[in-house]
Amino acid sequence: MEIVKHDIVENIISNIDNKDLLTILKPIIIIYISAKTIQFIANNYKIQKDYTLTNMTLVNKRPEFNHKFSDDYKAELLKVQFGKHVLDFLNTLEQEIPNIDLSLLYKHLSNFKIIYKNFKLENFFFKRGIIAKYNILTNCIEIDKNGFNNVIVHELFHMASSFYCQDDNIVYSGFSQFSKKTKKDIGNGINEGYTQLLSERYFGNNINIEKSYSLQVHYVQKLENIVGNKLMEKMYLQADLLGLIEELKIYENIENIMNFISAMDFIEKYLTNKNNIYIKKSMISEKLTIINQFLISCYVQKIKRELDNQVISVKEFNELFYNYLKELGTSIYFDGNKYTYLDVEKIKNVLVKTLSNDLKLTISSKNK
Numbered sequence: 001m002e003i004v005k006h007d008i009v010e011n012i013i014s015n016i017d018n019k020d021l022l023t024i025l026k027p028i029i030i031i032y033i034s035a036k037t038i039q040f041i042a043n044n045y046k047i048q049k050d051y052t053l054t055n056m057t058l059v060n061k062r063p064e065f066n067h068k069f070s071d072d073y074k075a076e077l078l079k080v081q082f083g084k085h086v087l088d089f090l091n092t093l094e095q096e097i098p099n100i101d102l103s104l105l106y107k108h109l110s111n112f113k114i115i116y117k118n119f120k121l122e123n124f125f126f127k128r129g130i131i132a133k134y135n136i137l138t139n140c141i142e143i144d145k146n147g148f149n150n151v152i153v154h155e156l157f158h159m160a161s162s163f164y165c166q167d168d169n170i171v172y173s174g175f176s177q178f179s180k181k182t183k184k185d186i187g188n189g190i191n192e193g194y195t196q197l198l199s200e201r202y203f204g205n206n207i208n209i210e211k212s213y214s215l216q217v218h219y220v221q222k223l224e225n226i227v228g229n230k231l232m233e234k235m236y237l238q239a240d241l242l243g244l245i246e247e248l249k250i251y252e253n254i255e256n257i258m259n260f261i262s263a264m265d266f267i268e269k270y271l272t273n274k275n276n277i278y279i280k281k282s283m284i285s286e287k288l289t290i291i292n293q294f295l296i297s298c299y300v301q302k303i304k305r306e307l308d309n310q311v312i313s314v315k316e317f318n319e320l321f322y323n324y325l326k327e328l329g330t331s332i333y334f335d336g337n338k339y340t341y342l343d344v345e346k347i348k349n350v351l352v353k354t355l356s357n358d359l360k361l362t363i364s365s366k367n368k
């Protein structure tokens, strides 16, 4: 829910290293095309089935809501302090994504507050760099005067995608959920990345949006390549994390989905947090590996299906796959450290596992 300013984060994406990929990719593409090779490895590969659903119990189905907002209210909105910013935001969303239900935004428009706050003292004590915050319980955006224009959109997206349900005591916010009872949260990494992605997508041309959460933005963009923009936007604005999980189940098992979500949460929490000196470099790399392997696995299955259904050719399959891997890269440089998360072996492992699962499914359905 908070927006944090980090000068270094802006450079993360440009620092993704992919120069090794050219050499890496050749053998992989050959592996894919040579189905016999996969068949051989598939026979030796055992699918692990004994996963637990512990983390999944944290995810709840969002409650139903239906709020309308009439044009008369828009005129009223202009009279409220900062109402013009909010009205601009509302109009842009209604125009750009006309088919998406904006119930949550409408719900919050009747009694929101936007106030200036100096975060200096708070930042000093907690050693962080917050410049804006949205509190769903008070429906209030607190914002630093200096960063007003370029972060307000990010916070308004939180407002447009959040919902507090008294019945289960859970804050549903975009792709995250926070239980006020257990104090546990889930999905923050994906949620912050997607909040920022939408801010840049719909307002980046007009406002100089403050760059933040760059790495998270990068990964949710790759996630969008799998799920699809329109569906992701819809699920986000309806605070439907469970919907996203259901969608990903098309490609992955629940254990891997939950591992991906928590790895994104880990990166969100620890990559830029200077307080956590105990977090080892290897732990960051490990989580980045989980994220990247998950994305590759889902994406490959998606384009494999397109190939099977003759939507794309083998040549297109290889091109799509190559470009996707190239954009993921193999390592990043951050804060003076290099984190390597992919190499030939890791990519091969994902491919063999992903495509052999596919083969096994084909085999077992034939046996029936």
Ligand SMILES: [Zn+2]
Pocket: 001, 002, 003, 154, 158, 192, 195
């Ligand atoms: Zn945020």
